[in-house]
Amino acid sequence: MTGAKIETVDPDVSREEMDAILKRDGCIIVRDAIDHTTIDALLADLDPFLGRKACGNGNFVGFSTKRLHSLFGKSSRVQDFIIHDDVLKVMDLTLAPWCDSYQLNSNSITAIGPDETPQPLHRDDLLYPLAHPSERNACSSVFWALTDFTEENGATRIIPGSHLWDDDRVPQDEETVGAVMSKGSFCVFVGGTYHGGGRNTTADEWRIAMFTGFALGWLRQEQNWYLSVTPEEVRAMPERMARLLGFNLHKPFLGWVQDFQDPYDVINGYEELSSGGSDLYAEGQERPIPGSKVA
Numbered sequence: 481m482t483g484a485k486i487e488t489v490d491p492d493v494s495r496e497e498m499d500a501i502l503k504r505d506g507c508i509i510v511r512d513a514i515d516h517t518t519i520d521a522l523l524a525d526l527d528p529f530l531g532r533k534a535c536g537n538g539n540f541v542g543f544s545t546k547r548l549h550s551l552f553g554k555s556s557r558v559q560d561f562i563i564h565d566d567v568l569k570v571m572d573l574t575l576a577p578w579c580d581s582y583q584l585n586s587n588s589i590t591a592i593g594p595d596e597t598p599q600p601l602h603r604d605d606l607l608y609p610l611a612h613p614s615e616r617n618a619c620s621s622v623f624w625a626l627t628d629f630t631e632e633n634g635a636t637r638i639i640p641g642s643h644l645w646d647d648d649r650v651p652q653d654e655e656t657v658g659a660v661m662s663k664g665s666f667c668v669f670v671g672g673t674y675h676g677g678g679r680n681t682t683a684d685e686w687r688i689a690m691f692t693g694f695a696l697g698w699l700r701q702e703q704n705w706y707l708s709v710t711p712e713e714v715r716a717m718p719e720r721m722a723r724l725l726g727f728n729l730h731k732p733f734l735g736w737v738q739d740f741q742d743p744y745d746v747i748n749g750y751e752e753l754s755s756g757g758s759d760l761y762a763e764g765q766e767r768p769i770p771g772s773k774v775a
């Protein structure tokens with residue numbers, strides 16, 4: 481330990497205070513942001529899948545850790561943790577300054593079981609060829625505590641301030657701090673922050689997290705949502721959720737379909753062909769203007 485700590489704030493913390501902490505530390509814990517009833521309902525939906533899921537078999541994915549993916553088809557509660565106001569407030573601060581719209585990068589359950597060894601320390605923005613420190617944050621990671629996170633059961637280890645380090649500095653275990661937090665809280669860190677899953681020294685406790693990663697809207701997403709969710713599932717979602725998955729047009733014209741249509745309109749049944757296209761965002765327009773119908 482170096483004396484560094486991870487700041488814990490209440491959900492009603494001001495944007496200014498949160499921004500200052502994130503800029504300085506690269507990480508923050510938001511305490512008690514979701515109620516236990518919602519968590520227990522999610523865990524009940526996922527329990528059969530987690531029960532039969534095998535543990536990982538590798539240094540990075542662990543040997544006593546279960547990872548569950550494609551959660552949208554497994555529980556209707558998943559979106560409550562993604563389009564959560566407090567989570568989006570952090571993304572507005574850490575990603576919105578560098579894109580028109582940010583997007584969901586990855587979503588999974590990480591359940592660290594008894595006897596797990598620590599995960600190697602890493603930066604989640606290793607997905608992208610970035611030099612550090614980078615003025616533009618590429619991605620931000622959210623870990624929802626679906627159980628209490630303790631020093632003993634594998635709370636994520638984070639090095640506050642390491643988002644400001646250059647690429648030569650090697651992170652040391654002694655520099656990490658455990659993201660100790662109560663069930664219903666979440667920790668967030670920006671992409672350049674060194675971290676890793678913690679050691680679980682308990683005899684019988686599973687530390688269960690929902691990982692929810694976000695990235696700038698102009699980057700390739702870590703998970704390919706277009707093949708992970710069905711069109712029916714997308715149509716049943718709130719618009720914000722569908723757009724975060726990538727059924728969205730990033731200004732000025734990234735990701736269009738057919739004749740410059742917004743993917744959100746197309747997945748919802750817009751089929752007309754345009755007569756040749758027009759500027760997607762005319763001056764003063766909040767939404768793209770789809771091509772006009774061929775007569």
Ligand SMILES: O=C(O)CCC(=O)C(=O)O
Binds near residue numbers: 677
């Ligand atoms: O489960 C954790 O606490 C951290 C996992 C992680 O950082 C990862 O898999 O990238």
Ligand SMILES: [Fe+2]
Binds near residue numbers: 604
């Ligand atoms: Fe990670």
